[in-house]
Every structure is written in C-alpha cells, then in structure tokens.
Amino acid sequence: MNKQMTSAVLMTCLMLPVHAVAVEGIRKIVRADGVIEYTNISSGQSRSTGSISKSRSRKKNTYESIYKYRESNGVLTFSDKKPKKGTQFATLKFACFACNPSSSVNWHNTPLNLTSYTVDVSQSAKKYAVDPALVRAVMHAESFFNSLAVSSQGAQGLMQLMPATAKELGVSNALDAAQNIQGGVKYLGVLLAMYQGDVSRATAAYNAGPGAVRKYSGIPPYAETQAYVKRVGILHKRYQRAIP
Numbered sequence: 001m002n003k004q005m006t007s008a009v010l011m012t013c014l015m016l017p018v019h020a021v022a023v024e025g026i027r028k029i030v031r032a033d034g035v036i037e038y039t040n041i042s043s044g045q046s047r048s049t050g051s052i053s054k055s056r057s058r059k060k061n062t063y064e065s066i067y068k069y070r071e072s073n074g075v076l077t078f079s080d081k082k083p084k085k086g087t088q089f090a091t092l093k094f095a096c097f098a099c100n101p102s103s104s105v106n107w108h109n110t111p112l113n114l115t116s117y118t119v120d121v122s123q124s125a126k127k128y129a130v131d132p133a134l135v136r137a138v139m140h141a142e143s144f145f146n147s148l149a150v151s152s153q154g155a156q157g158l159m160q161l162m163p164a165t166a167k168e169l170g171v172s173n174a175l176d177a178a179q180n181i182q183g184g185v186k187y188l189g190v191l192l193a194m195y196q197g198d199v200s201r202a203t204a205a206y207n208a209g210p211g212a213v214r215k216y217s218g219i220p221p222y223a224e225t226q227a228y229v230k231r232v233g234i235l236h237k238r239y240q241r242a243i244p
Helices: 003-013 118-127 132-143 163-168 177-194 199-208 210-216 223-242
Strands: 026-030 036-039 066-070 076-079 089-093
Touching: 118 132, 118 177, 132 177, 132 199, 132 223, 163 177, 177 199, 199 210, 199 223
Parallel strands: none
Antiparallel strands: 026 036, 036 076, 066 076, 066 089
C-alpha cells in the first residue's frame, strides 16, 4: 500500500463520530428518552463527518438486536426496541460475535470455518502479507462468516467495516463478500505494519481503534476489547493448526 493510502486510512481511524452514524442513507438517532432509532428519513440535524474503524459504545449490550419495520405512516424504521405486537419486522443488526465479555462460547472448541470464501481469503492475504489464519480468525470473531452482518454502530459485512473506512479502503459495497474481505485484510495489513507485526495490538486497534491503543500504550482496558483480542488470539492459533 502506498504512503498516501496508508495515511488516509489511518486518519479515518482516528476520527470519532459525534452525533449520528449514517449507513447508505440510514441515520442513527438517540431520542430524549434514550431510545436509539435508525431511519432513512432526512432531518435538519447535522450529520457527523467523522468515523472510526471499530468504535463501539462501552455502555451498550454488544449483542443488542436492531429491528427493521414500517410505521403505520409508511416510514421505514430501524430501532433497538422490538416493535409492537402485530407489526411485521426483520431482525437485521447485531454486534461483534466475539465481543461480549460474558459470552458462554468455548473458543477453544467452537467449530472453525475452513471452507467459506477460500479464494478471496487466500488472494487478499497474499496480496497484503497477512496470515490467512488471522484473516479467518477476525472474520470468525467479527461476524461468524455472515456476509450481511451489520452492527448497531454501522459496521458492515464479514469483517465489519465502518462505512468511511470502507470508502478509504476502496470498498464500494461492504456487504459484497469479496470487496469486504479485500478491504478488511488491507486494513489488517496497515495495522500490523503500524505495530511491527504485533497481532495483539493490531487486533485491539481493529476493535477499538488505533487512538485507543495509542492512548493506553497497548490493549485498552475495555472489557470488550480485551475479550476480543484474547478470543481472536485463540482462534488464530486454531486456524493456524487447521489450515494446510
């Protein structure tokens, strides 16, 4: 990756969202009563122009569900509150698979996925000099290989890319598996270069952002991030042993 591209990606990583997250026209709104809603209806409120690759609220349940439904007036709404009985809805959004500190999953024996997206993983890993076992570990931790996963913070796809970061990485559609993998692996390559190959710091930055890693001179003291780094580490070693 050239220096200009690397600089652009890292600048994106260090910028924080202020009021809202917009994903392809969908805005996140925090109402006065604390209810979080997602809508595609425009508003006079200003949007945040900043973004961070992997910033998640530390106060929110990392496994919250987001519901998609239409109001009686036809407005398409995205909310973390389950719609009233009788309303048709779809559950669309959830957070990082491995980020819940109280997860009961046994990461030492949870089934691995060695077959999905084999060509894309192999090609991107080779192109950006990233261990393919680490790519699979991150994909497993982030979305459990769900190419349509979208988190409550707007992170998208297999490797959970934030929209602004995806754009900087040349990803026009983060829900397209091939594009998402290439962008996510490219970003992992940038982080690994930044931390001289330190996988723990690189994955901590992938989860919490390089700014948090810099602030704490290492893995941030966030329960989510510490759990994430540990679990990615376990998965990484298991995928290394399993991949021929």
